[in-house]
Amino acid sequence: MGVASAVSTVLIAGQLSPAVAGLPNTAGVLGTAIGAVVIGRLTTWVGRAQALRLGYAVAVAGAALTVLAAVGAPVVLLFAGMLLLGAGNAAALLSRYAAADAATPARRAAAMSTVVWASTAGAVGGPLLLGLAQDTAQSAGLPPLSGAFLLTIAAAFAAVLTSSWIRPTKAGRVDRQEVEPRQAVRSTTLLAAAVMLVGHLVMVALTTSVPVHAHHYGHGLGALGLMLSAHSLGMFAFAPVTGWWIDRSGPRPAMLAGLVTITASALVIAGPAGMTFAPALFLLGYGWNLCYLGGSALLSRAGQARLESKVEAWVWAVAALATAASTWLFAEGGFALLSGISVVLALPLLVVVARSRSVPPVEPLQCPQELSSLA
Secondary structure: OHHHHHHHHHHHHHHOOHHHOOHHHHHHHHHHHHHHHHHHHHHHHHOHHHHHHHHHHHHHHHHHHHHHHHOOOOOHHHHHHHHHHHHHHHHHHHHHHHHHHHOOHHHHHHHHHHHHHHHHHHHHHHHHOHHHHHHHHHHOOOOOOHHHHHHHHHHHHHHHHHHHOOOOOHHHOOEOOOOOOHHHHHHHHHHHHHHHHHHHHHHHHHHHHHHHHHHHOOOOHHHHHHHHHHHHHHHHHOHHHHHHHHHHHOHHHHHHHHHHHHHHHHHHHOOOOHHHHHHHHHHHHHHHHHHHHHHHHHHHHHOEHHHHHHHHHHHHHHHHHHHHHHHHHHHHHHHHHHHHHHHHHHHHHHHHHHHOOOOOOOOOOOOOHHHHHHO
16 A cells, blocks of 8 residues: 555656645545445454455455556546555454454454554565566566556455455354443443544644654755654554553553653654654654554454444544645644644543543454454
């Protein structure tokens, strides 16, 4: 998804206009939000493994459309392809709940955090293969940009092949609606969703405008790359530590720490000291990690695939909104305005989480072999 997003921007800028180069990424985010809802419904009907498998298959179809657009087909196919790739991205994101289903209650958060941590391989490794993909496409007589989309097909098809080894069974259906009272489920879902939404909104809103903000302090691309690398390190590198902590102490301490951390980082980023960008972005990334995994762990205790998917859809819808609004707000009031909005969003939720009662753990259903293998 990362490779396709980057190259589709270049493709649209060349064929249409730089002003609309971000539209393929918008289609990808929209596809992720829609795909999350659809996969949630499919999970309750056909089981977790089959629903994820279908999501990966849709990603293959989307990647094929992007290749056609790169070799000269109508550019509208690129937007359709990115929309379908987004649905496949939703399957990849929701696979962390498959890991939770397959783990024992004492290891549920650690299992999810391992899946989140492993996503760094794609985020870092994918772009490193762009040069090889370009050379391969040129050797085959294809346009250079098509190589990246061929790489996307290969990755999505590999996911389909891997998931095809898992045999779906009726026992694999994941929906424990009767395990918890409806009111408890609703309270749990709202709290988890609020923490994940606010954490994601603040993170996306701040990082979107960081390049412009850094440029005002005279930092070059090398310094900007260091800042963004520090942010990615905070987002993913310590996910296993977060999972271990959640399993030992519960989701609420992690969510509280996450909200405190993103609030502190927002205040530091808005300060005058440009050299604090990298540490502040690292803290922002780890604050997101705490909110995302803490909220996911709390949500997984409700045990309802549809709720998990709906929350994921809202998170990505908020990401699209935050991306669109970030630079506009920055132009209006700089990072002081963005950081102020972030604090206003995080502090009341911090109070709510601090005063909320811990949700008692819910024993999951016995997990079939398909979920263990899939995780």
